Amino acid sequence: MKILMFARKTLLEFWRSPQLFWLYLLFPAMMVLIYYSAFGVNSGMANYLTVLVNNQDTGQMGAEFVQYLKAAEFDGKPVFTVLELDSRAQGEIMLNEGRASALLTLPVDFSQSLLELGIEPANVELLGDPLNDSFAFAQSFTQGLLHEFTDRITGWDQPLPLITEFLPNTGTLNDFQVGVPGLVIFGVLFGVITIAILLTRERSAGTLSRIRLSPAESYHFLGGIFFATLLLSLLQMLVTFAVAELVGFIPVGSLLLAILIGVLAGVCATGAGLIAAVFSKNEGEATGFGTALMVPLVFLSGAVFPFPAAEVFKVFGQSINWSHIMPSTFAAHAMSQVVLYGAGLKESAFDLIMLAFFSFLWLAIGIWLYQRRVLRKMD
Numbered sequence: 001m002k003i004l005m006f007a008r009k010t011l012l013e014f015w016r017s018p019q020l021f022w023l024y025l026l027f028p029a030m031m032v033l034i035y036y037s038a039f040g041v042n043s044g045m046a047n048y049l050t051v052l053v054n055n056q057d058t059g060q061m062g063a064e065f066v067q068y069l070k071a072a073e074f075d076g077k078p079v080f081t082v083l084e085l086d087s088r089a090q091g092e093i094m095l096n097e098g099r100a101s102a103l104l105t106l107p108v109d110f111s112q113s114l115l116e117l118g119i120e121p122a123n124v125e126l127l128g129d130p131l132n133d134s135f136a137f138a139q140s141f142t143q144g145l146l147h148e149f150t151d152r153i154t155g156w157d158q159p160l161p162l163i164t165e166f167l168p169n170t171g172t173l174n175d176f177q178v179g180v181p182g183l184v185i186f187g188v189l190f191g192v193i194t195i196a197i198l199l200t201r202e203r204s205a206g207t208l209s210r211i212r213l214s215p216a217e218s219y220h221f222l223g224g225i226f227f228a229t230l231l232l233s234l235l236q237m238l239v240t241f242a243v244a245e246l247v248g249f250i251p252v253g254s255l256l257l258a259i260l261i262g263v264l265a266g267v268c269a270t271g272a273g274l275i276a277a278v279f280s281k282n283e284g285e286a287t288g289f290g291t292a293l294m295v296p297l298v299f300l301s302g303a304v305f306p307f308p309a310a311e312v313f314k315v316f317g318q319s320i321n322w323s324h325i326m327p328s329t330f331a332a333h334a335m336s337q338v339v340l341y342g343a344g345l346k347e348s349a350f351d352l353i354m355l356a357f358f359s360f361l362w363l364a365i366g367i368w369l370y371q372r373r374v375l376r377k378m379d
Helices: 002-015 018-039 061-071 088-096 110-115 133-154 175-189 191-204 207-213 218-246 255-278 283-299 327-341 349-378
Strands: 050-055 081-085 102-106 124-128 162-166 311-315 318-321
Touching: 002 018, 002 191, 002 218, 018 175, 018 191, 018 218, 050 061, 050 088, 061 081, 061 102, 061 110, 061 133, 081 088, 088 102, 088 124, 102 133, 110 133, 124 133, 133 162, 175 191, 175 218, 175 255, 175 283, 175 327, 191 218, 191 255, 191 283, 218 255, 218 349, 255 283, 255 327, 255 349, 283 327, 327 349
Parallel strands: 050 081, 050 102, 124 162
Antiparallel strands: 102 124, 311 318
């Protein structure tokens, strides 16, 4: 009960500091909106469309239509990146890996249906996920180009039918969609600064001294801080995902698994916030030390943008870099795999285990330092 009492007190302290509370709660949502304005779902869609083509046609028209697709332009730029494949199975693999927007299959009788009268029109197939924005654009452009090509070759006003086949959770992603999972983790790790400020404020105001004179133990106070910050992290993630979905982001995987990842990242943020608070005598120093810890956690992990894996040392011939010891690395990768590609608990197990291990390691270090350097000095 005392832990819950301190958790309630911590939440009230956040609430009584509106700038701190709203900044922590809404900062990642604001970043999502900024990211959307720069890389949103409607900005430059044609520039990232990759269409796979499985040309089974036995005549010449199939090859000509492929060249027609490659030459197509929109606003002076190529509409597609067109990749020719030997098999449909190869195309499905690439779609499932998120390396293409759609798979176009030209049937064996494609040329025959264009050049011979009285022949049943060939069915041109387009495979992909209609819920994916890149597929929707690829479908629209392909339908129009097929109509133009048919009219140019035959003079028909009626194009060959384009049959859409559904392959869920496939297609390429634009920069906005790719960036959202990293921004969610960035927001959680922003808690390093807010936790450091809050703890330093409690220390400066003499609150910790009064707590130490009460019957409560140090683990009650630290446990309350822990649960309060995890609750705030959860609330922040829900707000961030809600804002992202309002502007077109569609998470594919389990929201509960994504929340678990965020909560574990929040454990790391709590530990780092405690470490920063140990060395801070005022809120300015807390902001500085908190930022000094948050920046490498965010930017060395690849959460916001890919970071080159510079080798630090080797273990048994295996290259080790900074990202391997950053819990945020595993958090960012797991979050991306879950919300973008629908990875489940089994596929995310390694990332979750490593994230939990390093996050609780950071928390243990933070608790040990805070008890040794702050709480014991008040006895």
